[in-house]
Amino acid sequence: MERIYIGLGSNLAAPDQQLRSAIEALALLPCTTLVGVSAFYQSDSLLPGQPRYTNAVAALDSDLAPLALLDALQAIENDQGRERLERWGPRTLDLDILLFGDRLIDEPRLKVPHYQMHLRPFVLYPLAELAPSTLQLSDGRQLSDLLAACPFVGLERILPD
Numbered sequence: 001m002e003r004i005y006i007g008l009g010s011n012l013a014a015p016d017q018q019l020r021s022a023i024e025a026l027a028l029l030p031c032t033t034l035v036g037v038s039a040f041y042q043s044d045s046l047l048p049g050q051p052r053y054t055n056a057v058a059a060l061d062s063d064l065a066p067l068a069l070l071d072a073l074q075a076i077e078n079d080q081g082r083e084r085l086e087r088w089g090p091r092t093l094d095l096d097i098l099l100f101g102d103r104l105i106d107e108p109r110l111k112v113p114h115y116q117m118h119l120r121p122f123v124l125y126p127l128a129e130l131a132p133s134t135l136q137l138s139d140g141r142q143l144s145d146l147l148a149a150c151p152f153v154g155l156e157r158i159l160p161d
Protein backbone atom coordinates (compact mmCIF):
# COMPACT_ATOMS: atom_id res chain seq x y z
CA MET A 1 0.00 0.00 0.00
CA GLU A 2 1.41 3.37 -0.98
CA ARG A 3 0.27 6.93 -0.36
CA ILE A 4 -0.44 8.68 -3.64
CA TYR A 5 -1.33 12.31 -4.30
CA ILE A 6 -3.42 13.19 -7.36
CA GLY A 7 -3.82 16.68 -8.80
CA LEU A 8 -7.29 17.44 -10.20
CA GLY A 9 -8.07 20.27 -12.60
CA SER A 10 -10.92 21.40 -14.84
CA ASN A 11 -11.79 24.51 -16.80
CA LEU A 12 -14.76 23.38 -18.90
CA ALA A 13 -18.34 22.18 -18.37
CA ALA A 14 -18.92 23.15 -14.71
CA PRO A 15 -15.42 22.62 -13.29
CA ASP A 16 -16.47 22.23 -9.64
CA GLN A 17 -18.95 19.51 -10.62
CA GLN A 18 -16.29 17.81 -12.76
CA LEU A 19 -14.02 17.64 -9.70
CA ARG A 20 -16.79 16.29 -7.49
CA SER A 21 -17.57 13.55 -10.04
CA ALA A 22 -13.88 12.69 -10.35
CA ILE A 23 -13.57 12.38 -6.57
CA GLU A 24 -16.49 9.93 -6.55
CA ALA A 25 -14.75 7.93 -9.27
CA LEU A 26 -11.44 7.93 -7.36
CA ALA A 27 -13.25 6.57 -4.30
CA LEU A 28 -14.43 3.60 -6.40
CA LEU A 29 -11.02 2.58 -7.77
CA PRO A 30 -10.11 -1.05 -7.06
CA CYS A 31 -7.53 -1.85 -4.37
CA THR A 32 -7.65 1.82 -3.34
CA THR A 33 -8.93 3.96 -0.47
CA LEU A 34 -9.60 7.68 -0.84
CA VAL A 35 -8.04 9.15 2.30
CA GLY A 36 -8.49 12.88 1.78
CA VAL A 37 -9.48 15.73 -0.51
CA SER A 38 -8.30 19.34 -0.25
CA ALA A 39 -10.46 22.42 -0.62
CA PHE A 40 -11.07 23.58 -4.18
CA TYR A 41 -9.03 26.49 -5.54
CA GLN A 42 -9.81 28.73 -8.51
CA SER A 43 -7.12 30.47 -10.53
CA ASP A 44 -6.44 31.89 -13.97
CA SER A 45 -4.99 29.50 -16.53
CA LEU A 46 -1.24 29.58 -16.94
CA LEU A 47 -1.97 30.01 -20.64
CA PRO A 48 -3.82 33.15 -21.74
CA GLY A 49 -7.22 32.94 -23.36
CA GLN A 50 -8.52 29.91 -21.43
CA PRO A 51 -11.29 29.87 -18.83
CA ARG A 52 -10.29 29.86 -15.15
CA TYR A 53 -9.48 26.52 -13.59
CA THR A 54 -10.72 24.80 -10.49
CA ASN A 55 -8.02 22.63 -8.92
CA ALA A 56 -7.75 20.31 -5.92
CA VAL A 57 -5.57 17.47 -4.64
CA ALA A 58 -6.70 14.04 -3.46
CA ALA A 59 -4.76 11.55 -1.33
CA LEU A 60 -5.15 7.83 -2.00
CA ASP A 61 -3.80 4.68 -0.43
CA SER A 62 -3.52 2.08 -3.18
CA ASP A 63 -2.08 -1.27 -4.12
CA LEU A 64 -2.34 -0.44 -7.84
CA ALA A 65 0.90 -0.26 -9.79
CA PRO A 66 1.73 3.19 -11.16
CA LEU A 67 0.84 2.47 -14.80
CA ALA A 68 -2.36 0.66 -13.77
CA LEU A 69 -3.35 3.74 -11.78
CA LEU A 70 -2.48 5.97 -14.75
CA ASP A 71 -4.70 3.85 -17.00
CA ALA A 72 -7.53 4.12 -14.47
CA LEU A 73 -7.14 7.91 -14.21
CA GLN A 74 -7.17 8.29 -18.00
CA ALA A 75 -10.35 6.19 -18.14
CA ILE A 76 -11.98 8.58 -15.63
CA GLU A 77 -10.85 11.58 -17.73
CA ASN A 78 -12.31 9.98 -20.85
CA ASP A 79 -15.56 9.06 -19.06
CA GLN A 80 -15.95 12.72 -18.15
CA GLY A 81 -15.76 13.79 -21.74
CA ARG A 82 -12.13 14.75 -22.10
CA GLU A 83 -11.14 15.36 -25.70
CA ARG A 84 -7.44 15.48 -26.48
CA LEU A 85 -7.52 18.10 -29.20
CA GLU A 86 -4.36 20.01 -28.32
CA ARG A 87 -1.66 19.69 -25.69
CA TRP A 88 -2.28 22.25 -22.91
CA GLY A 89 -5.79 22.87 -24.26
CA PRO A 90 -8.79 23.54 -22.03
CA ARG A 91 -10.16 20.33 -20.53
CA THR A 92 -13.16 18.97 -18.69
CA LEU A 93 -10.87 16.98 -16.40
CA ASP A 94 -7.17 16.53 -15.81
CA LEU A 95 -5.92 13.96 -13.29
CA ASP A 96 -2.18 14.01 -12.64
CA ILE A 97 -0.18 11.64 -10.45
CA LEU A 98 1.90 14.07 -8.37
CA LEU A 99 3.60 11.71 -5.91
CA PHE A 100 3.54 7.91 -5.62
CA GLY A 101 4.89 6.73 -2.27
CA ASP A 102 8.64 7.19 -2.32
CA ARG A 103 8.98 6.22 -5.98
CA LEU A 104 10.94 8.06 -8.64
CA ILE A 105 9.35 7.15 -11.97
CA ASP A 106 10.81 8.13 -15.34
CA GLU A 107 8.90 6.38 -18.07
CA PRO A 108 7.59 7.73 -21.36
CA ARG A 109 4.01 7.83 -20.06
CA LEU A 110 4.69 8.83 -16.49
CA LYS A 111 7.19 10.96 -14.61
CA VAL A 112 6.91 11.17 -10.82
CA PRO A 113 7.26 13.54 -9.01
CA HIS A 114 5.21 15.54 -11.50
CA TYR A 115 7.76 17.66 -13.37
CA GLN A 116 6.05 21.02 -12.88
CA MET A 117 4.43 20.67 -9.48
CA HIS A 118 7.02 22.92 -7.84
CA LEU A 119 5.94 25.81 -10.10
CA ARG A 120 2.22 25.50 -9.48
CA PRO A 121 0.60 27.10 -6.45
CA PHE A 122 -2.69 25.39 -7.41
CA VAL A 123 -0.90 22.05 -6.78
CA LEU A 124 1.36 22.87 -3.82
CA TYR A 125 -1.18 24.64 -1.57
CA PRO A 126 -3.90 21.99 -1.78
CA LEU A 127 -1.22 19.30 -1.38
CA ALA A 128 -0.06 21.04 1.79
CA GLU A 129 -3.56 20.66 3.26
CA LEU A 130 -3.24 16.87 3.06
CA ALA A 131 0.46 16.11 3.45
CA PRO A 132 2.57 16.66 6.55
CA SER A 133 4.57 19.90 6.34
CA THR A 134 7.68 17.75 6.77
CA LEU A 135 6.90 15.75 3.61
CA GLN A 136 10.01 14.88 1.65
CA LEU A 137 9.53 14.14 -2.04
CA SER A 138 11.12 11.03 -3.54
CA ASP A 139 13.71 13.26 -5.25
CA GLY A 140 14.80 14.68 -1.89
CA ARG A 141 13.06 18.05 -2.04
CA GLN A 142 11.06 19.21 0.98
CA LEU A 143 7.46 20.30 0.44
CA SER A 144 8.07 23.21 2.82
CA ASP A 145 10.89 24.49 0.59
CA LEU A 146 8.75 24.25 -2.54
CA LEU A 147 5.98 26.18 -0.80
CA ALA A 148 8.39 28.87 0.35
CA ALA A 149 9.55 29.34 -3.26
CA CYS A 150 6.00 29.43 -4.71
CA PRO A 151 3.97 32.35 -3.41
CA PHE A 152 0.24 31.99 -2.80
CA VAL A 153 -0.64 34.34 -5.66
CA GLY A 154 -3.75 34.35 -7.79
CA LEU A 155 -5.43 31.50 -5.91
CA GLU A 156 -8.94 31.75 -4.57
CA ARG A 157 -9.77 29.07 -2.03
CA ILE A 158 -13.35 27.82 -2.31
CA LEU A 159 -14.63 26.64 1.02
CA PRO A 160 -16.15 23.16 0.89
CA ASP A 161 -19.94 23.27 1.05
Ligand code: ROI
Pocket residue numbers: 008009010043044045046047053055088089094122
Ligand atom coordinates in the same frame (compact mmCIF):
# COMPACT_ATOMS: atom_id res chain seq x y z
N1 ROI B 1 -3.73 26.65 -15.02
C1 ROI B 1 -4.36 26.44 -13.86
N2 ROI B 1 -4.64 27.50 -13.08
N3 ROI B 1 -4.71 25.19 -13.43
C2 ROI B 1 -4.43 24.11 -14.20
O1 ROI B 1 -4.75 22.97 -13.81
C3 ROI B 1 -3.76 24.29 -15.43
N4 ROI B 1 -3.45 23.24 -16.25
C4 ROI B 1 -2.85 23.42 -17.43
C5 ROI B 1 -2.40 24.77 -17.90
C6 ROI B 1 -3.01 25.07 -19.28
C7 ROI B 1 -0.89 24.74 -18.01
N5 ROI B 1 -2.80 25.83 -16.99
C8 ROI B 1 -3.43 25.60 -15.81
O2 ROI B 1 -2.59 22.38 -18.19
